[in-house]
Amino acid sequence: MMKPFRIAVAVMAIALAGPLAAQDGEPQAGGTLNVVIQPEPPGLMIGLIQNGPTQMVAGEIYESLLRYDFDLTPHPQLAESWEISEDGKTYTFKLRDGVTFHDGKPFTSDDVKFSMDVFLRESHSRTRTYMEHVESIDTPDPLTVVFHLKQPFGPFIGIFEPGTAPMVPKHIYEGTDFATNPANNTPIGTGPFKFDEWVKGSYIHLVKNENYYIEGKPYVDDVYYHVIPDAASRAVAYETGKVDVLPGGAVENFDVPRIRDMENTCITDKGWEFFGPLSWIWINMNNKPLDDLKVRQAMMHALDREFAKDALWNGLGKVATGPLSSSTRFYAGDTPDISYDPVKAKALLADSSYNGETIRLLGLPYGETWQRWAEAVKQNLTEIGMKVEIVPSDVAGWNQKVSDRDFDLAFTYLYQYGDPALGVSRTYMGNNAAPGSPWNNVSNYQNPETDKMFNEAAEMAKPEDRRAAYKTIQDQIVADVPNLWLLELGLPTIYRCNIKNPVNTALGVNDGFRDVWIDKK
Amino acid sequence: MIPFILGRLVKAGFILLAILVFNFLLIHAAPGDPAAVMAGEAGAADAKFLADLRERFGLDQPLYIQLWTYLKGAVQLDLGFSYRQQMPVSELIASRLPATLLLTGVAFVLSLVLGVTAGVAASARQGSWGDTIISMLALLFYATPLFWVALMASLVFSVWLGWLPGFGYETIGAGYTGIEHVLDVAKHLVLPATTLGLFFMAIYMRMTRASMLEVSRLDFVKTARAKGLKRSVIQRRHILRNALLPVITLAGLQAGQIFGGAILTETVFAWPGIGRLMFEAINQRDYAVILGVFYISGAMVLLFNLITDVIYVIVDPRIRLTA
Numbered sequence: 001m002m003k004p005f006r007i008a009v010a011v012m013a014i015a016l017a018g019p020l021a022a023q024d025g026e027p028q029a030g031g032t033l034n035v036v037i038q039p040e041p042p043g044l045m046i047g048l049i050q051n052g053p054t055q056m057v058a059g060e061i062y063e064s065l066l067r068y069d070f071d072l073t074p075h076p077q078l079a080e081s082w083e084i085s086e087d088g089k090t091y092t093f094k095l096r097d098g099v100t101f102h103d104g105k106p107f108t109s110d111d112v113k114f115s116m117d118v119f120l121r122e123s124h125s126r127t128r129t130y131m132e133h134v135e136s137i138d139t140p141d142p143l144t145v146v147f148h149l150k151q152p153f154g155p156f157i158g159i160f161e162p163g164t165a166p167m168v169p170k171h172i173y174e175g176t177d178f179a180t181n182p183a184n185n186t187p188i189g190t191g192p193f194k195f196d197e198w199v200k201g202s203y204i205h206l207v208k209n210e211n212y213y214i215e216g217k218p219y220v221d222d223v224y225y226h227v228i229p230d231a232a233s234r235a236v237a238y239e240t241g242k243v244d245v246l247p248g249g250a251v252e253n254f255d256v257p258r259i260r261d262m263e264n265t266c267i268t269d270k271g272w273e274f275f276g277p278l279s280w281i282w283i284n285m286n287n288k289p290l291d292d293l294k295v296r297q298a299m300m301h302a303l304d305r306e307f308a309k310d311a312l313w314n315g316l317g318k319v320a321t322g323p324l325s326s327s328t329r330f331y332a333g334d335t336p337d338i339s340y341d342p343v344k345a346k347a348l349l350a351d352s353s354y355n356g357e358t359i360r361l362l363g364l365p366y367g368e369t370w371q372r373w374a375e376a377v378k379q380n381l382t383e384i385g386m387k388v389e390i391v392p393s394d395v396a397g398w399n400q401k402v403s404d405r406d407f408d409l410a411f412t413y414l415y416q417y418g419d420p421a422l423g424v425s426r427t428y429m430g431n432n433a434a435p436g437s438p439w440n441n442v443s444n445y446q447n448p449e450t451d452k453m454f455n456e457a458a459e460m461a462k463p464e465d466r467r468a469a470y471k472t473i474q475d476q477i478v479a480d481v482p483n484l485w486l487l488e489l490g491l492p493t494i495y496r497c498n499i500k501n502p503v504n505t506a507l508g509v510n511d512g513f514r515d516v517w518i519d520k521k
Numbered sequence: 522m523i524p525f526i527l528g529r530l531v532k533a534g535f536i537l538l539a540i541l542v543f544n545f546l547l548i549h550a551a552p553g554d555p556a557a558v559m560a561g562e563a564g565a566a567d568a569k570f571l572a573d574l575r576e577r578f579g580l581d582q583p584l585y586i587q588l589w590t591y592l593k594g595a596v597q598l599d600l601g602f603s604y605r606q607q608m609p610v611s612e613l614i615a616s617r618l619p620a621t622l623l624l625t626g627v628a629f630v631l632s633l634v635l636g637v638t639a640g641v642a643a644s645a646r647q648g649s650w651g652d653t654i655i656s657m658l659a660l661l662f663y664a665t666p667l668f669w670v671a672l673m674a675s676l677v678f679s680v681w682l683g684w685l686p687g688f689g690y691e692t693i694g695a696g697y698t699g700i701e702h703v704l705d706v707a708k709h710l711v712l713p714a715t716t717l718g719l720f721f722m723a724i725y726m727r728m729t730r731a732s733m734l735e736v737s738r739l740d741f742v743k744t745a746r747a748k749g750l751k752r753s754v755i756q757r758r759h760i761l762r763n764a765l766l767p768v769i770t771l772a773g774l775q776a777g778q779i780f781g782g783a784i785l786t787e788t789v790f791a792w793p794g795i796g797r798l799m800f801e802a803i804n805q806r807d808y809a810v811i812l813g814v815f816y817i818s819g820a821m822v823l824l825f826n827l828i829t830d831v832i833y834v835i836v837d838p839r840i841r842l843t844a
Contacts, residue, residue, distance in 0.1 A: 128569075185607070203792045205694075228689075230788050230789045240680060240687055242686070395553070396552060396557060399558060
């Protein structure tokens, strides 16, 4: 017989007062929040569309079972408590009583089962792969959901955030074509804000959910997301007082110091712990001489990443030490040294098979900062004696070139979703290297040892076992240098200091406005 | 006149078709497709996700079938569906077109009226201080890149002086109605319309000035002067009317160019028009939207050219139209 043990002792008390919502004075009700959004999201039905802007807006409309603090510890959201069996194969969630969707219909365990088992299995590419670990879902009563896994899946407790596991209303979607359901234009969730209006090209308006299940919340009356396509204009929008919150990446990095110094302006690089955005340069190991370990090591030691952090990223973020972000679970900081050492780099290059070939460096077409970064990398590599040519492209062109492996070196950054099994292994697994996707093992790193360990570590029930396994994996991958790891990106959220608590979870502004209030003093 | 207009409309139909086919092939030759862009924005995607998207968008069909399907719809005024925006393209364009027409219309009228007026004023006193200042300003406006003017205008009048809003179409959330709303939109229109109009104003000014000077040297003007007509009458009735023909030709051609300029202006000033829609659609490889905008803007350029030809006849009765 299974002996259940409680992983999380956090229950209602936490959800109501909550360390997730650190108070900064007595919250005041009322007011309007003006936030920048860019680019305009393609839609707001988060179960169908998972791009960044969609997650940012829809994360206030839809909710999942849990929330995660900056350490990725789970806290109650739609689930008030949960248990994980000792063998790691059964997850039992107790749902909150009295929760309703925005159309007034009750939220029950049927909605959870429908969302996870039917809707997201069909429409959500990431969640679909996670759900392959789930054998069945039981709903013994309206407030209890039991997930039975085929085998233990370590990261499972970490997937219940709105971008990965949004709870969608069964009564609206069951039996319909999800992609064309008219309700997609008027999204209905259980979240603190309700969809009101979307004037394409201008703004999206959400209003307070008066029937939200946490009394008194949300504090603000409504939220406007302003669609402003030009980065300089977004800075102007903040400077002229039209918007109060600039989410990470909303303005060019060189504008950040000027805005940061404005009166009543606060800045935080928190709120990205779940995503752990890590930047690196893919090395196309199909091409010579990049298959030579010494060439890769030489390039790694040639990169002055401290300079990039200080000059291009205003000192925000961290220099990466390997394939994991430091906020991702099981990060090991003591992997082999890959620090800036041009002398060592030159020696390695001299000893390698590099013969003066021109290396094509594909920059990331995400604005000025990335262009400058490509130039800095070119300079670093030129300094150790390599010939580098920067290849320009737009976003669609970048996707195509990386998918077709038509590059030698290519900038990228990817989210890690809090766990190496969710957001890291896909980059290094040997069986995930086929051309055709720019988000798989693009470098074509092949190491059966690490493949095996990745598979085993994902299915370990005990966190301490997983930690040991991932330490070995990280050491091995860093030694093999399949990518040139750059920075854990510091994407600052800038806001007026009288906007309290805009960032209070590991997902930042994506699900934090429940606890935001505006100090009107 | 009627057979002329009908003949031109038939020709315009064929030209539009050629525009669509050419641009269809051009945009499909660019690397990347909308499915890859959408999957990229999702942060990650597997082969199934991409394949599903491509099937849903019809991108898994051979190119000639995609083209045929598109053209079949287009001749019935069905511009297709934007999977990215989850809306029929015609609805999308209809919702954005009024903003662009307002912006380009005001910029066009502004540039034409101010440009011609300044050109007439400058030519009236050739070589004077006034002429020199107007000509220098025109050169400055002509030579300065549009995006720079836009950013500087926004910096000076919005950030520093705080006189005018620096982005958007209206004050969001203000809930203005009636005359308040009109004034609010007008206030938001000042910077983008002026920015967009400056370049064209400079061209009209220089063209009008040169043309006026040229015409003023012709014999019939001397005759008019010899007859003792008033200077202002000679300027208005004899010189200006003849000098305007090249300006009208240019204005007709530039009605299309001003659409192109709107792409940049709308992006910098977050003006919700079809220029911006187009810019975003290109980045996202939203084929149906790109072609839809080409369709509409192509049709409008052809229409402007037709109008230009008709205006010729009104301004200069010597001209006869043949289809």
